[in-house]
Amino acid sequence: MEKVSVFGAGSWGTAIAFVLSDNGHNCMLWTRKPDQCREINEQHTNEMYLPKIELPTNLHAVTDVREAVTHSDVLIIAVPTKGIREICGQLNRLINEPKLIVHVSKGIEPDSLKRISEMIEDEIDPEKRKAIVALSGPSHAEEVVLRHPTTITAASLDAEAAIKVQDLFMNNYFRVYTHDDLIGVEIGGALKNVIALAAGISDGLSYGDNAKAALITRGLAEITRLGMKMGANPLTFSGLTGLGDLIVTCTSIHSRNYKAGNLLGQGKTLDEVISGMGMVIEGIRTTKAAHQLAVRHGVSMPLTEALYTVLFEGETPKQAVDQLMGRTKKQEIEDIFYK
Template sequence: MEKIAVLGAGSWGTALAMVLIDNGHEVRLWTHNQNHAEQINQTHSNEEYLPGIHLPASLTAYHDLSKAVEGVNAIVFVVPTKAIREVCQKLNGVLQDKVTIIHGTKGIEPDTLKRVSEMIEEELRGDLYHDVVVLSGPSHAEEVSQKHPTTITASSNSIDEAEKAQDLFINENFRVYTSPDMVGVELGGALKNIIALGAGISDGLGYGDNAKAALMTRGLAEIARLGASMGANPLTFIGLSGVGDLIVTCTSVHSRNWRAGNLLGKGNDLDEVLEQMGMVVEGVRTTRAAYQFAENKNIDMPITTGLYRILFEGAKPKDVVDQLMTRMRRHEMEDLSTILSNRYSS
């Protein structure tokens, strides 16, 4: 049995805590909100994020970060991207022993264009952890909490740490593969949220399956194009953390990014959408970050650019879709050739 702190009591953090408890570990679930922690402990539920799900009696929620991480062997980050640096800085003052660090946050930081693991490595003292592990793949928290079959990927620069995370989480309902491509696994999980926003917009506009299939397929090409330019293996994007996560996020009402896009497609503005969602929509920040990177590196990302214009420049969703459909003719295989040449030319 391991002692593990899960930082972030949203839907995904709570679901991962339940998996760890099923595997016999002692789990502390940390939230920055004291009332939230008390509600979880008193009712054994997390109605705001996982309504209708009964939580194990052994799951204890904490508001005090120092108590949550006291004596733990591993820490699982599941806080929003915008909170990663702040939480790491706080950990520097309270962690006593070296731990395994795992994160399940899917996003990229605007302006710096850093992946979550890079943010953790910049902020958390190196003597406090071994290596960072990313956990990513097609995994709705609602289904994981109900023990529906789920398969994801663990990746790290250290295969030993990736396998340690695999051992912590794997069970008959929650299968975990390992991958050496940490860059690709992180980017696949983050960038698919952009395309999920687009899929929601397409559905909100009333377009059919043909349009969404085209959006997802061309979106995957954009993900691979950007990923290869950052050093990822393009083959990662046809795996669980790429196309697998893309499918589940673009096609399910469980997806908050799809739901946000759907509201945008129906005519709501971004502020209205974020207020209605009541939860972090990582795809919004990631769209800004990916657009900035593409502009800086001159990478062709028309779907991402279109979504940026909708989110931050007030463009009409239908106008953007029409412009995408009337772009210059090109050969589909040009993309694959370009992606592979970018990856392997150096």
């Protein structure tokens, strides 16, 4: 049995804590909300994020960051990308000895264009962290807490740290592979949300399966092109954190990004979609970052650019699709890797 602390009691943070508690670990789940903390500890539920799910009775929630930090040598960050720097700043002030830092978030910071592991490096001093591990892959929280088979990846530049995380989570419904391509795993996990928004728009416009299949395929080509420019192994994008995560996020009823895109395709404004969802839609923020990365690295990302014009420049989804379909002709395989 290990002591583990999870920071962030949204749907995925709670699901992560669920698996750890199921495995018999002493898991502490931090939330900033006192009411949510009491609900988890007294009723063993988290109805706002995972309705009708009974949480393990050995899962303990707290609102005190210091208590969660001192509880364990393994700290798992499960907050939205925009909250990464804030929570890491708090952790940095409280850590007294090196901790293993794991993150399960998926996104890229606009303007700085940093991946989550790079943001963690900025905010937590080197002497206060043993290693950084990204836990990523096709994994909807709603299915994990039903103990449906799920397979994901623990990626780190430190092989022993990745194996440590693998050992913490592995059970008969939650399988974990290890990986050394931290860049590729983080890029795949972030950009799949962009393509999922576009897939939702396509379905919202009632364009059908042909369009969505093409969109997913060409979206993977864009992710691969950018990832390679940033130093990732192209084979990573054929794996769980690339193709696997892309498929599940572009097709599932559980995907917030797909849902948001679907509403946009039906004619809702971005403000209406954001206010109606009630949860963070990572793909919106990541689309801005992906647009900036494409410009920085000189990478052609037409789907991402089209989505950017819809989200931030007032173009209609129909106009964006018409422009995409009217692009000059290309050769497919060369275009995937070089154009």
